[in-house]
Amino acid sequence: MNRLSVLALALLCALPAFAQRAALPTTDAEARALAATITPTDLRRHLTVLSADDMEGRETGEPGQKKAAAYLQSQLEDLGFPAVGENDGYYQTIKFSRQKWEDVSMVLNGKELRHLWDFYSAPSQNNSRDQTVIDEITFLGYGIDDGTYSDYREHDLRGKSILIFSGEPRNAKGNFLLTGTKDPSDWSLNDGQKLRLARERGVETVFVIDPSFKQNVQEVRKETLDGRMRMAEQTEAERREANSVYLTPEVTRRLLGDQYRKVIKARKKIEKSGKSRPVTVPTDIVLTQRKEVTELIGENVLGFLEGTDPVLKEEILVVSAHYDHIGRRGDAIFNGADDNGSGTSTVLEIAEAFVQAKREGKGPRRSVLFLWVSGEEKGLLGSEYYSTHPVFPLDQTIADINVDMVGRVDEKHADNPYYIYVIGSDRLSSELHQINETVNKDFTQLELDYTYNAEDDPNRYYYRSDHYNFARNGIPSIFFFNGSHADYHRDTDTIEKIDFEKMARIGHLVFFNAWQLANQDKRIEVDVK
Structure with a gap:
């Protein structure tokens, strides 16, 4: 072996697992084909149901939230997900008072x-x-x-x-x-x-x-x-x-x-x-x-896809979104199309892409839990409940990818809708941050904006979505967010304002992150204190 070969080998060994992209069950072309199943048409189909007036704003504990949970369950059943929730179903009941x-x-x-x-x-x-x-x-x-x-x-x-x-x-x-x-x-x-x-x-x-x-x-x-x-x-x-x-x-x-x-x-x-x-x-x-007494009873919805590797399947990747919103006030219905019908629909489509991979004999090596939580608008209650009553052990949970508001364009990016705010990726794991950077460069080429990831961000978005209840338990977490807009928490947050092309592109980015995390040889490391 000549000197150049030795040097090349040393450099290769020094590269982290995500850069080598080792042991993935698909080629890049096959992974792109799976991501391509996340389409604007399918996203619109889900969001049309979830943000409809008859969902009554999906307020936790109210009939609309129960209808939204039933819709998610019906989709999981159609996709063939096993029932891993309570009473041989798809729910985890959250109880707060x-x-x-x-x-x-x-x-x-x-x-x-x-x-x-x-x-x-x-x-x-x-x-x-x-x-x-x-x-x-x-x-x-x-x-x-x-x-x-x-x-x-x-x-x-x-x-x-x-x-x-x-x-x-x-x-x-x-x-x-x-x-x-x-x-x-x-x-x-x-x-x-x-x-x-x-x-x-x-x-x-x-x-x-x-x-x-x-x-x-x-x-x-x-x-x-x-x-x-x-x-x-x-x-x-x-x-x-x-x-x-x-x-x-x-x-x-x-x-x-x-x-x-x-x-x-x-x-x-x-x-x-x-x-x-x-x-x-x-x-x-x-x-x-x-x-x-004021009681809040809602449901988290669980979609579990078992991994294919006999050893790695014991490790769990969580892909999460909250599906609740703030309900109605008098005659006004707060449909919550962006917040967070957009994230809810995106995670559904990502779940379908993973199911398709498994049907083709190329399923993820690690297990993946697609988790839709309620109670977020009440103070991250659904994810708090899951983190204290985990269906799968937290010490076996490798990361959480959280999707909360990904269907709109904020004022800062009015000239370029193909962006996303990335929050939390480097708070616990420098590797998670680099994975997102790498798959975005290779596959989606979105503008990654880290403005709200700053420690001194006055909005404190890092602490305001469901990934935080995983991060506070030492689990590397990344939160994708399109930023705020004039319709945030208003009854004007409706489906005709959603940019489905942008939403699909972000769905692809989330998919590639999840695909890499679920398949690479080594579990990502927690290396930031």
């Missing part, structure tokens, strides 16, 4: 106690109910029913209120009774388990003696003051826990009065014999837990 107390009060022996000072009760952990009078309470140890230890046994507690200690019992040696070691069981770690058991046994209210009251009350204080939508594991209709109130030890003594010593003796008996004995105490309690 905003809950606050209208009135939370507790009167003990005629004296009103102070919420967040003498007692606390979290609105998200309780059913709303009006004034309840409690004239007796049963001390029931720790409120546990387990194979090795039970506070309940055969006691009939239907319609009753109980008083329990937090945590779980220990023996004289300091070991937990349920585990026999210094390590606690789930009963210590999960109050919800105790509250669900109480509800199953017919208990109406659980009063918990909290020795760490000052520390634990802080989280409830935050919830009480927080007016944001918060993630919910269940809807109000699905709630299966008894109502709960947490007490300071001092208030507990006042509640029990001269029966306090009996309760302490009962606790010591548990520690000594491992057996619980209930103590019923007369009380004078008036409790009100009335709350205001």
Whole structure:
């Protein structure tokens, strides 16, 4: 081998995987043919449906959003995507709620106690109910029913209120009774388990003696003051826990009065014999837990294409777009043709191109999840929910390509519609940035504008679309965006203003990025801190 050959080989080895474009299942010509299936005609067909008046602006939780989800599902079914969502379907239900107390009060022996000072009760952990009078309470140890230890046994507690200690019992040696070691069981770690058991046994209210009251009350204080939508594991209709109130030890003594010593003796008996004995105490309690609830229930839509490589198929590329919009205001329908009917339609067409590749025996080596999220307009809620409840492991998710508003031309580019703003490509991976630069140069020749990628961008677009919930979890993410325009979040964002030729060209760029990421030998690296 001569000196020039050695030098050439060294340079080749120094090139990153994306530049070598190794192990792709198609030639450039075949990849171009697949991208060419993303056409202005097909994009218009999808967007005509998604931005129609009968979609009512696709507001999350409203009928229009449900119709849009059904349309996406029908397209996935027609393309032959498997059902990987809930209940053997294509959806992941997102659940968020905003809950606050209208009135939370507790009167003990005629004296009103102070919420967040003498007692606390979290609105998200309780059913709303009006004034309840409690004239007796049963001390029931720790409120546990387990194979090795039970506070309940055969006691009939239907319609009753109980008083329990937090945590779980220990023996004289300091070991937990349920585990026999210094390590606690789930009963210590999960109050919800105790509250669900109480509800199953017919208990109406659980009063918990909290020795760490000052520390634990802080989280409830935050919830009480927080007016944001918060993630919910269940809807109000699905709630299966008894109502709960947490007490300071001092208030507990006042509640029990001269029966306090009996309760302490009962606790010591548990520690000594491992057996619980209930103590019923007369009380004078008036409790009100009335709350205001705003719930948001939507659906993320999942289209999963399994990879062809026996090893690499365990890695997942996500291609995402939000399909919700802001609904209607009176008679005005906010159709959201650009925001984000354009991205939704584009991802549908890219999904079809990948399916076509697989039908031709040239499917991607890695698996690809086409993810349409709702709740974006409410604060990126759908992608937040997916990132905390991933259908596929986040540590196996190699990247997210997010498409949000790609059908219009902003004022800056009025003379050249063939541009796209690129956001986030270099925030975590310099390789992702270079892949986009390379495939654009080789295939699409769009103007790549990085204006909104600047760290000091006053618009903060990097934090305002669904890619961010992947990026904040360390997953390289790239966001394609056409910029704002006069019709942004107005009822004039309608389909006749969409540039479908431009939209198709951007769809090609997204496809080539996805194709490269799904097929190159090495997973892209996170190399930016």
